[in-house]
Amino acid sequence: MPGLPHQRVDDGPYLRVDDLKVRFDTPDGAVRAVDGVSFAVDRGRTLGIVGESGSGKSVTSLAVLGLHDPRRTTVSGEIRVGGRDIVGRPEEEIRRLRGRDMAMIFQDPLSALHPYYSVGRQIGEAYRIHHPDASRRQARQRSVDLLGRVGIPQPAKRIDQYPHEFSGGMRQRAMIAMALVNDPDLLIADEPTTALDVTVQAQILDLLADLQAEFNSAIILITHDLGVVSQVAHEVLVMYGGRAVEHGSVEQVLRRPQHPYTWGLLASVPSLRGAADADLVPIGGNPPSLINLPPGCAFHPRCRYADRNGDRSRTDVPQLRQVQERGHLVACHLAEPERKRLYAEQIATAGADR
Amino acid sequence: MSEPLLRVEGLVKHFPVRGGWRTPALVRAVDGVDFEVRAGETLGLVGESGCGKTTTGRMLVRLLEPSGGRITFEGRDITHARRGALRPLRQDLQIIFQDPFASLNPRHTVGRIVAMPLQVNGIKPAGGVKARVRELLELVGLNPEHYNRYPHEFSGGQRQRIGIARALALQPKLIVADEPVSALDVSIQAQVINLLRQLQRELDLGFVFIAHDLAVVRHFCQRVAVMYLGKIVEVGDRDDIYARPQHPYTRALLSAIPDVNRLGPTGRIRLTGDVPTPLDPPSGCRFRTRCWKAQEICASTEPELVPRDGGRQLTACHFPEKGDLA
Numbered sequence: 001m002p003g004l005p006h007q008r009v010d011d012g013p014y015l016r017v018d019d020l021k022v023r024f025d026t027p028d029g030a031v032r033a034v035d036g037v038s039f040a041v042d043r044g045r046t047l048g049i050v051g052e053s054g055s056g057k058s059v060t061s062l063a064v065l066g067l068h069d070p071r072r073t074t075v076s077g078e079i080r081v082g083g084r085d086i087v088g089r090p091e092e093e094i095r096r097l098r099g100r101d102m103a104m105i106f107q108d109p110l111s112a113l114h115p116y117y118s119v120g121r122q123i124g125e126a127y128r129i130h131h132p133d134a135s136r137r138q139a140r141q142r143s144v145d146l147l148g149r150v151g152i153p154q155p156a157k158r159i160d161q162y163p164h165e166f167s168g169g170m171r172q173r174a175m176i177a178m179a180l181v182n183d184p185d186l187l188i189a190d191e192p193t194t195a196l197d198v199t200v201q202a203q204i205l206d207l208l209a210d211l212q213a214e215f216n217s218a219i220i221l222i223t224h225d226l227g228v229v230s231q232v233a234h235e236v237l238v239m240y241g242g243r244a245v246e247h248g249s250v251e252q253v254l255r256r257p258q259h260p261y262t263w264g265l266l267a268s269v270p271s272l273r274g275a276a277d278a279d280l281v282p283i284g285g286n287p288p289s290l291i292n293l294p295p296g297c298a299f300h301p302r303c304r305y306a307d308r309n310g311d312r313s314r315t316d317v318p319q320l321r322q323v324q325e326r327g328h329l330v331a332c333h334l335a336e337p338e339r340k341r342l343y344a345e346q347i348a349t350a351g352a353d354r
Numbered sequence: 355m356s357e358p359l360l361r362v363e364g365l366v367k368h369f370p371v372r373g374g375w376r377t378p379a380l381v382r383a384v385d386g387v388d389f390e391v392r393a394g395e396t397l398g399l400v401g402e403s404g405c406g407k408t409t410t411g412r413m414l415v416r417l418l419e420p421s422g423g424r425i426t427f428e429g430r431d432i433t434h435a436r437r438g439a440l441r442p443l444r445q446d447l448q449i450i451f452q453d454p455f456a457s458l459n460p461r462h463t464v465g466r467i468v469a470m471p472l473q474v475n476g477i478k479p480a481g482g483v484k485a486r487v488r489e490l491l492e493l494v495g496l497n498p499e500h501y502n503r504y505p506h507e508f509s510g511g512q513r514q515r516i517g518i519a520r521a522l523a524l525q526p527k528l529i530v531a532d533e534p535v536s537a538l539d540v541s542i543q544a545q546v547i548n549l550l551r552q553l554q555r556e557l558d559l560g561f562v563f564i565a566h567d568l569a570v571v572r573h574f575c576q577r578v579a580v581m582y583l584g585k586i587v588e589v590g591d592r593d594d595i596y597a598r599p600q601h602p603y604t605r606a607l608l609s610a611i612p613d614v615n616r617l618g619p620t621g622r623i624r625l626t627g628d629v630p631t632p633l634d635p636p637s638g639c640r641f642r643t644r645c646w647k648a649q650e651i652c653a654s655t656e657p658e659l660v661p662r663d664g665g666r667q668l669t670a671c672h673f674p675e676k677g678d679l680a
Contacts, residue, residue, distance in 0.1 A: 198566070231616075270567070
């Protein structure tokens, strides 16, 4: 059986995901957690995936890492990592990529680190799995180097400590060190700063940006926080109900958004600027259940503009189409001139954050 | 000036830690906190994890026993009031919890949950308990017909509304809200903040609003107190705190918040390191180990919380910052 090539020289994006679908079969029915999502990430670039709980953003990232249990999950579409399609590949092969070519930073470092082993042992283990010829001493040296690189003081001493002896920010740094130990080309960070305080969050975001500049890695940052996205992402993908509703550069999506859901997210975020006494403009209703997704545009029950197209929003699923501006994709039945007009007249001027 | 609704003076909470072979240690979770809340006023208590904001809130409603200091509610000293004496107080002083999944009994119907405060306090509203509960559910934007449903049938935002309805059942004068929206999705968070604002205005409620998110606090509170390691470092009117903060920590906190209206890395004040342990807080000013302006006096003398440099707010800093934020 031919294994995956170590690394193919490829000029295209490092990660390319095409029409990814992830389905879980449950006793209550099939959950289409991700339903036809496509995106690409270049080396040295950061893609921010934004969405609320149940939007499919974490499921997407787990699929890229091949972490779904094949007995319970149906994954289809194409996921090309460094030119190699990994969908349907045997677990053995994906395991060789995971940790070496792509790595993950989880939200909660306390539950992602093993409490029973020292931090250094866990980092060293990740290294030795992919470097079977490395000695214990080499692995230890590598761990010390990385702990120092991610900003942990006295790394040679801290390496023998256990996760509970680290503060929250330190643990997150240790997990970043573990993810980086094999110089991965792709780093997936799932809400990496959500559990952290804001001053520590700022440190970690700075660290990720510095590391990206140094290692030229592709990063996927999954978050619900539009502020974090605006600060570190180059491209943004907005997900709703398992589908992509808007995709483009950070300028396009946050400055000239065209999807009513993106407008809703922007208007509902409390801000440090603008009128403090103005009411926030929330999105009505609740995010949909993935078992029973509304027909047509999944956002239509919460959309203020759903009636402007006759019944189309209720019957047709809008396709993600490029708007006038290159690289900006939107899935909405409203015509582009109307979207631009609505945004200029009702959204950009209203809301508490402008 | 009228008597404030709530007055807190020198409030202290130390948790003993059963240490190893050394003398038992104390976690100084709250170490001398003073503030006031007037009727119908909203005070935000902000800070990072471990600053003592939740412990303070729990002492206010007497879920925790203070180790020292004084809490006065409507002129009555309630610091160490006993169970019986607390009962009338509980009617005036309610709490909303952070986690809408853990704070509702999964085996009780919504109707029973919201009616519980009435039942416990032996209150029989005119028109009956059921009518009152329906009224409360409607007030917080829930369908009164859902009276017989169980918490698991509701989403996170709806559960938080149930918690709010329960807190309102006794028509309190002051509500302690401990991170009431931090477990919710962004779009839902805005719904609940708007609801709390509307209730606050309509019912003229006083609030102690505990949160780590300064942007949320800005949209809800008239006054803001910033806590660091068990102490208030700056307190004042919202506009003073957000537009011209004087304490370096407040400035750092505000500049660390990623703002969706600014793309790319911002010129942040970068704090290094972590918050020190409350087991052994730094001498003098507690922020000095992370402060870029710290001098010798900061280690030797603890700065008092007083007006400084003509600022309208109170600031505990020897070298307060000047000027408006950009």
